[in-house]
Amino acid sequence: MGDNNNLLNVAYKAADDKRAEDIVALDMKGVSLISDYFIICHGNSDKQVQAIAKEVKEAAEENGYTVKRMEGFNEARWVLVDIGDVVVHVFHHEERSYYNLERLWGDAPIVHVPSELTQ
Template identity: 70%
Template sequence: MVENKKIVQLAAEACDDKLAEDIIALDMKNVSLIADYFLICHGNNERQVQSIAKEIKDRLEEEGIHVKRMEGFEQARWVLVDIGDVVCHIFHKDERNYYNLERLWGDAARIPLQIGMEG
């Protein structure tokens, strides 16, 4: 079984590959019963939001990690990718400020991500 922090890292790399913006990971273990980790990012239009979500799903499935469900893909305003203990939130940039999950879950610690390091 793949460790949850590794899943967060793989998902973050998938987001980065599709040029997602402001990618952050939150450690939710002591804050919420929903999940151990949240990954939050945004795209600039519906097509990019869908592309990011699809890349996360494809990348994880290549590693043998099952994506439980994906919600909001058709509208592409806020796509939720449920990987069990890790939940990825891919927002349209207009929706991200409105929902502001970072503030809502302000008690959660941010996890450093290794992305955007190449070149």
């Protein structure tokens, strides 16, 4: 697990630090070729969505990971932060249920990120 698991923890904690809501981590191995894990969460305003995405990007870089791309930042409706093995989807709360990625990727098991991170 090692590195990917650490990246998952770093990204999850970064989202949590900016009070992202309803954070879900999905194990995409065998489900998607895009990445090993998806993190899905939402913010309640454009500003919060951007703050979450920015925090995820900065935390990943501080921990030595390369952010391959970030899409949708200016619109702040659905920001995708691609950190290779982990892709973080930060939605505006109004968009989240519309896209419902959890249902779209219903075959992917939910990963329980260690609870000590969220203390």
